Amino acid sequence: RKEVEQDPGPFNVPEGATVAFNCTYSNSASQSFFWYRQDCRKEPKLLMSVYSSGNEDGRFTAQLNRASQYISLLIRDSKLSDSATYLCVVTIVGEAGTALIFGKGTTLSVSS
């Protein structure tokens, strides 16, 4: 089983749509959780950290459920500029130090 699993998509949605991405992680010792955004042939950029209490940043809402080892990202009122790959990321303190463990990413395509 992969350490971080995501639905690869692609998710094709019209502008203005609400879209949700899900992610599960296998290691219960995971400590920190993030969503990164990656545009084609560009580096990953931090979108937001994810906390158990949930957090919101404008049109983006992230949730963490530690009991179910599940992370979600909700994007409301999708824009064309939201088209990208969204990477679910956890950190695990252990063999790999505090390195980020990435999912394969979920591709979002927003069309007009």
Add this chain to the structure above:
Amino acid sequence: DTGVSQNPRHKITKRGQNVTFRCDPISEHNRLYWYRQTLGQGPEFLTYFQNEAQLEKSRLLSDRFSAERPKGSFSTLEIQRTEQGDSAMYLCASSLFPGQSLVDTQYFGPGTRLTVL
């Protein structure tokens, strides 16, 4: 630009050659990470430094790979006797930990795209 920088941005080499990549982290960031990303995959951890000390290496990092951060600032990643399977994007990230929060937030450079012919 005060972000993470990497050089070269692209490298094409023949199988069997050695290549070296450089990463300059964000100033004053004490941690520096190397990742590798192939098409359709998320980045995979290779190794990381805290200041000049290399604290962890992934099983992905074969004996042909070596990384250094001699003065705790920039880092180099060398691949000896390159193979076609080494073709990938090599990403560097840096962080300041512990910083203002207990979360190790990493910032990525633009990457070096390696093509081994």
